[in-house]
Structures are given as structure tokens and as C-alpha cells.
Amino acid sequence: MASVSKLSTPNPAASLSEALRPRRDSSRNCFLSLRPSSSAANYKINLSASLRSLHSLPLKTSLRVKCSQTDGNGSAAKRTVLHDLYEKEGQSPWYDNLCRPVTDLLPLIASGVRGVTSNPAIFQKAISSSDAYNDQFRELVQAGKDIESAYWELVVKDIQDACKLFEPIYDQTDGGDGYVSVEVSPRLADDTEGTIEAAKWLHKVVDRPNVYIKIPATEACVPSIKEVIANGISVNVTLIFSLARYEAVIDAYLDGLEASGLNDLSRVTSVASFFVSRVDTLIDKSLEKIGTPEALNLRGKAAVAQAALAYQLYQRKFSGPRWEALVKKGAKKQRLLWASTSVKNPAYPDTLYVAPLIGPDTVSTMPDQALEAFIDHGTVSRTIDSNASEAEGIYNALQKLGIDWGHVGNQLELEGVDSFKKSFDSLLDSLQEKANSLKLVSH
Numbered sequence: 001m002a003s004v005s006k007l008s009t010p011n012p013a014a015s016l017s018e019a020l021r022p023r024r025d026s027s028r029n030c031f032l033s034l035r036p037s038s039s040a041a042n043y044k045i046n047l048s049a050s051l052r053s054l055h056s057l058p059l060k061t062s063l064r065v066k067c068s069q070t071d072g073n074g075s076a077a078k079r080t081v082l083h084d085l086y087e088k089e090g091q092s093p094w095y096d097n098l099c100r101p102v103t104d105l106l107p108l109i110a111s112g113v114r115g116v117t118s119n120p121a122i123f124q125k126a127i128s129s130s131d132a133y134n135d136q137f138r139e140l141v142q143a144g145k146d147i148e149s150a151y152w153e154l155v156v157k158d159i160q161d162a163c164k165l166f167e168p169i170y171d172q173t174d175g176g177d178g179y180v181s182v183e184v185s186p187r188l189a190d191d192t193e194g195t196i197e198a199a200k201w202l203h204k205v206v207d208r209p210n211v212y213i214k215i216p217a218t219e220a221c222v223p224s225i226k227e228v229i230a231n232g233i234s235v236n237v238t239l240i241f242s243l244a245r246y247e248a249v250i251d252a253y254l255d256g257l258e259a260s261g262l263n264d265l266s267r268v269t270s271v272a273s274f275f276v277s278r279v280d281t282l283i284d285k286s287l288e289k290i291g292t293p294e295a296l297n298l299r300g301k302a303a304v305a306q307a308a309l310a311y312q313l314y315q316r317k318f319s320g321p322r323w324e325a326l327v328k329k330g331a332k333k334q335r336l337l338w339a340s341t342s343v344k345n346p347a348y349p350d351t352l353y354v355a356p357l358i359g360p361d362t363v364s365t366m367p368d369q370a371l372e373a374f375i376d377h378g379t380v381s382r383t384i385d386s387n388a389s390e391a392e393g394i395y396n397a398l399q400k401l402g403i404d405w406g407h408v409g410n411q412l413e414l415e416g417v418d419s420f421k422k423s424f425d426s427l428l429d430s431l432q433e434k435a436n437s438l439k440l441v442s443h
Helices: 012-019 081-089 102-111 120-128 134-142 147-172 192-206 222-230 243-259 277-290 293-297 302-317 321-327 368-377 388-400 405-437
Strands: 091-095 180-183 211-216 235-240 270-275 335-339 362-366
Touching: 081 091, 081 368, 091 368, 102 147, 120 147, 120 405, 134 147, 134 405, 147 180, 147 192, 147 405, 192 211, 192 222, 211 222, 211 270, 211 405, 222 235, 222 243, 235 243, 235 405, 243 270, 243 302, 243 321, 243 405, 270 277, 270 302, 277 293, 277 302, 277 405, 302 335, 302 388, 362 368, 388 405
Parallel strands: 091 362, 180 211, 211 235, 235 270, 270 335, 335 362
Antiparallel strands: none
């Protein structure tokens, strides 16, 4: 593990926000910079011993954050609002990023992070801008792997190493938390059978109990979700932008559990990733075009309102005779996961897509910006259902102004899939260039 640096301030709480503040350099996409003494694949993790404390150096130093087993006096890690978020309100804070070395996640785990999400865009940034993948990539290409096969081996190693870090949380919660998500190829977003086979393959090669296979909630992939769940594979359903599609996703989960034939459903779990900030980004443009005072007053309110209604739908669907029959076999609720939680409009509060969406049996996955902001000045209290009538009023008012929620969901889905496809293709191009630069491919 990396060596310890003493805090530059006597106030650990004050330094925590600074320790988690994004500080990027040209070769790293994760916002913490650790220097482990051995590869992530070779170390063994003991959370009770190794995650004692967070330590930061003054800003001018090149190594901003380091961690080791103890801070020299055996003091426990400083509690943060993330611990309160889970322990008091039942919401799991996850981190929406992944890069090498995965030991960069250790201070985050100590601060209360309980899982990780990744996507093609995250891996595109991590792999294309870092030399941490070069050695493995060189070996893979020299062994005759094509570029896409090499990509998947790079990804699988990161996912496996991250799963190892979160496995203690997975074990402590009896499979309720501590998951790491990896997405099937975005090229399969319109391919039902291709997605099913890709999910099975990823699940097999990662071979970790706490991996979530991410499947997009496209019309073509909703049947894939049912089939993959029926095969006993845990799924993170991603790119959900509308209430109608969310209900279809819940039904696919329930159908899959029922079709599995398993007597013990406790190890087949799922989250439904409901995207937030992108909804406001799109709807706000329409409201500005309408231009009336009523329309302008609704800017920045659509996303949270729809999310609050999604939570109501979640509560309705996971109750009643059908659900109770599955609970008797050990089934766990498909938790709502709030995704796209970073604020795109600088005029809005930087915790806008975290603070109003706190509630039990939910997950909030946060990228650097949102995570740092919430740790720094977030307030922990149940908010997701604190004013359901207001959420419904906003949703209906937007409809009356001409906002077509179905169209919004479809457009955002298309944009999301296209964005991930572009990231995936760009990464493969970057890997081809890297292979060329390493003189691995003859012309």
C-alpha cells in the first residue's frame, strides 16, 4: 500500500473536502492520486485494517492523497455525510468513475462510498489518456489479440480489481451493496439476443459475485433484461429517462425473477439507473423557447419532479401479492439508482441532483463534482417523498405547457446510446493509435 502523509491541517474534517476535490493531471482521470507499491491484482484487502484514515498533502505537492493501513496512531477514519446517508436514510452513495490504479478507490471507500459505476465514456477517458494500461495492452496485442478483445481484457481486469475492493461491503450486507458495474457494448443497444449473449459472457469472464452487468433500457433490450435476470445474473439497467420505460424495466425484473425457476432469489439483484440532470438540460431549452414567466419558473425542476414520481412508482410496484410471493423466495427489490447527478447548469446548486433525492432503498452514483460538493456541504435528510403533490404538480404543469414526456425520454435515450457508441468507437481508435505508437502493428 502507499505510504502515509500527515495531514497539513489539524482539522481532518476540513481537509476531507479538499482531499476529494478533483485535481486532474495529464495522465490521470481519477481525482485521487495514489501510488501503490504493488499491482492491484496482487494485494489483499482488509477493510478493518487498511481503510483507517484519509490524509492529504499541501496543494503544492505532487502526491495529493495517500493511504495506508494506519495513520501512525491507529485512529479510525473520519466519518462523513456519506456514512450518515447510508446509516440514517438507507441510501447508498456510489462513485461514478473508475481508472487505474484501482487503489485510488480506497480513500473513497473509507469516506463512505459503497459501490462503483462505469460506462464506455469513463473507460474511454481512463484508457486513452493514461499509460497505466500500456504494459497489459502490449502483452495482449503481442499475444495476437485484436483491438476490441484487448479492450475487454483491460476493462475486465479493472472491474475484477474493483470488485475485490468492494467485496467486504458485499459480504457484510449479504449481497445488498458493494457492487461494481460494467456495461455491455453500446453497439448492441438495438440487439436483443446480442445483448443477452454479451451479458452472459461478461458475467462469466468477470466471475465476481458483486459485479453488475449494465444493460441499456432501450426497447430492444428490455426483453434482454428479463432473460439475463432469469439466468441468475445481476443487472444494472441503465439509460432510463421516462416513467413509462422505468415501469417496463421493473416488469422485466419481476418477469425474470419469476422465470428463473430458482428457489433462492437472494443473489439475483438489480438496480434501475434513472438519469436526472440530462432531463433538465433538454427540457430547460424548451422552456426558454416558450419564454413565459410560468415556463421560465419551471426551469431546473423537471428532473427532480420526475424522479420523485419514479420513486412513487417503485413503491407501488414493489408491494402487493405478486411481490410478496417473490420475497418468500428471497427476492430483493430492484433499487432505484439516481444517475447523471452532476449539475450541468452553473446557475443551479451543485447538489441539486443529490440532496432532493434521498430516500431508503436507493442509490446515488456521483461523479467527482457531485461527490465533492455533497461531502463538503450536503445535508442528510429524507427528501425523495417529502412533497409528492408538488412533484406531480410540476410534472403536469410541464405537460400543459407542451412538454411531451414520452418524446423527452426517447430523445434522451437516443442521445445517451449515441454518446456511449461514440465513446466506445473513439476508445477503439485510441487503442489502435496506441498500438501503432508502441510499434505493435505493422502497416
